[in-house]
Amino acid sequence: MKEIAKVSNVSKVYKTGDTTISALNPSSVSFYAGELVLIIGPSGSGKTTLLSILGCVTYPTAGEVYINGTEVSSLPESQLGKIRLENIGFVFQGYNLIAPLNALQNVMLPLELMNVPAKEAKEKAIQALKKVTMEDRMKNLPRALSGGQQQRVAIARALVSNPSLILCDEPTAALDPSSVAIVMGELKSLVSADKCVVIVTHDMRLRPYADRIVYVDNGNVLTEEPKSEYAH
Amino acid sequence: MSIFKTALRFIKYDKAKSIGVTSGILISTFLIGQQLGILDYLMGLMAAPIDNAKAQIWVADSRTRDVNQLAVIDIKKLREVRSISGVKEAFPLVVSVASATVDKGRTSSITLIGIESPHFNGGPPSDKIISGKIENLQMDGAICADFFDEKVFEVPIEVGTQMEINGKKAIVAVQTKGVRGFGFGFMYTTIERARYYSNLSANDLNAILVNVNEGADIDEVVNRINATVYGVKAYKTEDLRSSTISTVIGTTGIASSTGTLIIFALIAGFFIIGLTMYSSALDRIKDYGTLKAIGASNNYIRKLILIQAVLFAVIGYILAFVLLQGFKAGVAGTGLLVNYRLDVLIGIFVVIVTISVIAATFALRRIKGVEPASVFRG
Numbered sequence: 001m002k003e004i005a006k007v008s009n010v011s012k013v014y015k016t017g018d019t020t021i022s023a024l025n026p027s028s029v030s031f032y033a034g035e036l037v038l039i040i041g042p043s044g045s046g047k048t049t050l051l052s053i054l055g056c057v058t059y060p061t062a063g064e065v066y067i068n069g070t071e072v073s074s075l076p077e078s079q080l081g082k083i084r085l086e087n088i089g090f091v092f093q094g095y096n097l098i099a100p101l102n103a104l105q106n107v108m109l110p111l112e113l114m115n116v117p118a119k120e121a122k123e124k125a126i127q128a129l130k131k132v133t134m135e136d137r138m139k140n141l142p143r144a145l146s147g148g149q150q151q152r153v154a155i156a157r158a159l160v161s162n163p164s165l166i167l168c169d170e171p172t173a174a175l176d177p178s179s180v181a182i183v184m185g186e187l188k189s190l191v192s193a194d195k196c197v198v199i200v201t202h203d204m205r206l207r208p209y210a211d212r213i214v215y216v217d218n219g220n221v222l223t224e225e226p227k228s229e230y231a232h
Numbered sequence: 233m234s235i236f237k238t239a240l241r242f243i244k245y246d247k248a249k250s251i252g253v254t255s256g257i258l259i260s261t262f263l264i265g266q267q268l269g270i271l272d273y274l275m276g277l278m279a280a281p282i283d284n285a286k287a288q289i290w291v292a293d294s295r296t297r298d299v300n301q302l303a304v305i306d307i308k309k310l311r312e313v314r315s316i317s318g319v320k321e322a323f324p325l326v327v328s329v330a331s332a333t334v335d336k337g338r339t340s341s342i343t344l345i346g347i348e349s350p351h352f353n354g355g356p357p358s359d360k361i362i363s364g365k366i367e368n369l370q371m372d373g374a375i376c377a378d379f380f381d382e383k384v385f386e387v388p389i390e391v392g393t394q395m396e397i398n399g400k401k402a403i404v405a406v407q408t409k410g411v412r413g414f415g416f417g418f419m420y421t422t423i424e425r426a427r428y429y430s431n432l433s434a435n436d437l438n439a440i441l442v443n444v445n446e447g448a449d450i451d452e453v454v455n456r457i458n459a460t461v462y463g464v465k466a467y468k469t470e471d472l473r474s475s476t477i478s479t480v481i482g483t484t485g486i487a488s489s490t491g492t493l494i495i496f497a498l499i500a501g502f503f504i505i506g507l508t509m510y511s512s513a514l515d516r517i518k519d520y521g522t523l524k525a526i527g528a529s530n531n532y533i534r535k536l537i538l539i540q541a542v543l544f545a546v547i548g549y550i551l552a553f554v555l556l557q558g559f560k561a562g563v564a565g566t567g568l569l570v571n572y573r574l575d576v577l578i579g580i581f582v583v584i585v586t587i588s589v590i591a592a593t594f595a596l597r598r599i600k601g602v603e604p605a606s607v608f609r610g
Contacts, residue, residue, distance in 0.1 A: 048608050051608065052605045052608050055525075055608075057525055057603070057604040057605040057607070057608070058603075058605045077530075077604075078529060078530070081524070081527045081528065081529050081604075082527065082529075083527075084525070084526065084527040084604075085526065085527025085528075086527075090525055090526055090607070092522070092607055092608070094518075096518065096519075096521075096522040096525075096607055097522075098519045098522060098523070099245060099516070099519055100241045100242045100244070100245030100246070100516075100519070101238065101241055105238075105241070109238075109523075109526070110526055110527065112234075112235070112238075113526070113527055113528050113529075113532065118234070141245075157526075169608050
């Protein structure tokens with residue numbers, strides 16, 4: 001299987017005055033094409049820190065991060081932005097659709113940032129919205145959509161630029177059970193021979209959708225389920 | 233979807249804040265435009281005797297700096313000026329302050345200008361004569377009064393209206409519209425009658441208007457007059473104009489009051505625009521963080537905010553321009569003939585765009601500090 005992303009001995013330490021907090025202890029983990037990986041752990045365990053490092057929005061204190069074979073942790077922010085744009089799609093807990101833009105414009109946004117011609121960007125955005133069955137709401141502003149609908153538009157935005165890595169931060173946390181099934185069905189359908197979907201969650205309902213589960217506990221990344229009450 | 237359209241959608245979405253920013257720009261632009269329009273009008277009034285006369289050279293008492301403060305010179309100076317090489321023609325002008333009283337109306341001070349007949353050089357511009365002919369001034373007791381004088385005298389002033397000037401009978405034989413002075417309204421008559429109304433002797437005059445021969449150098453003729461005729465000073469028209477304006481502005485406080493208001497309009501506009509855009513950026517901080525997270529460069533976000541600032545400036549400026557035109561039309565009926573010069577309008581636009589862009593730096597600085605990772609913090 002093709003390795004899409006890898007973190008190698010990465011750690012993250014936050015310093016506030018004299019206080020040092022180790023959010024992530026030295027950890028290594030790889031993510032491959034064709035799999036949907038759940039990163040599971042309790043609140044404050046370090047799973048979002050791991051996702052931030054993997055998503056190239058946070059620099060690790062130590063260690064290396066590879067995206068499609070390129071070591072990115074030493075790149076400046078200006079180049080990391082381009083790495084994110086071309087390789088990573090994001091789905092956030094709070095949907096994070098741009099409020100003044102309608103669904104179609106939100107989905108077109110990554111393509112606009114990549115300087116794709118407007119006509120081509122519109123066609124691709126409509127295709128992405130069709131994939132999540134949101135094409136009939138493409139003219140609606142985010143505030144006119146339900147939480148589930150907003151998350152489906154966010155998924156369309158994440159996939160429209162055809163990234164190889166899709167990172168989801170608690171994508172179902174704010175959704176009702178029927179929307180959870182729809183959103184997870186769509187995320188599962190994105191997994192392909194050249195795509196990997198990584199989902200950070202503490203929602204145990206998502207386990208059946210996972211091809212692999214990575215556990216994060218107390219800043220440690222584990223491949224085995226820890227013996228804690230939270231794991232169940 | 234271009235970044236321009238995205239910026240426009242940000243503006244349209246946050247209507248309350250957008251109205252706030254636009255209002256700040258509108259108020260600043262309107263106040264600056266209004267003040268400069270009025271100042272330009274006043275400057276025109278200050279130099280009105282010069283602009284109306286259309287002579288190439290003005291000769292006045294050697295201490296003269298302001299055309300509105302002309303001392304008396306002797307008529308011999310006129311003959312001396314006429315004898316200077318390069319002088320094609322020279323005409324006398326009498327300018328004095330007089331008191332006019334209209335029957336059943338008020339008494340008011342006027343600037344009485346005496347011009348030489350039958351050519352009437354130095355008289356009111358022909359395009360501003362709305363009733364009667366300039367030759368009518370040759371009639372007994374004839375004067376030329378302005379349409380807007382009725383605001384001062386509180387009775388209609390028209391051809392045939394009788395009045396007294398310094399207690400002597402006069403009758404309006406010519407009427408102008410918009411020929412006004414900085415202090416008092418202008419009334420024209422023949423030079424002899426002006427001396428009669430003002431109790432001046434037949435040898436008194438206040439200025440000499442000179443036109444030079446074709447091909448003659450005006451500067452050289454000015455220098456020749458200054459070197460030859462004692463006790464007077466010759467000015468090129470534009471030099472006396474700027475001397476008059478700078479003298480009046482320097483002695484009346486008009487510049488400081490106008491300048492203070494403009495500076496406060498700029499400061500108020502700057503902070504209204506800056507703080508409202510900053511507040512708007514705070515409202516949209518999650519959106520800007522999301523843009524950064526999905527890969528928008530700082531340059532893209534900087535452009536997005538600056539385009540919004542320029543759009544606000546353009547919209548506010550257009551609205552203020554419409555308002556300024558309304559103000560101009562509204563006050564025209566009172567005789568306040570405000571005009572906005574193109575270079576002034578362009579200058580205001582440049583200033584407004586500049587302060588909008590600078591004010592946007594408040595928002596830019598805040599958004600620059602937003603980390604892309606902030607999107608994972610709920």
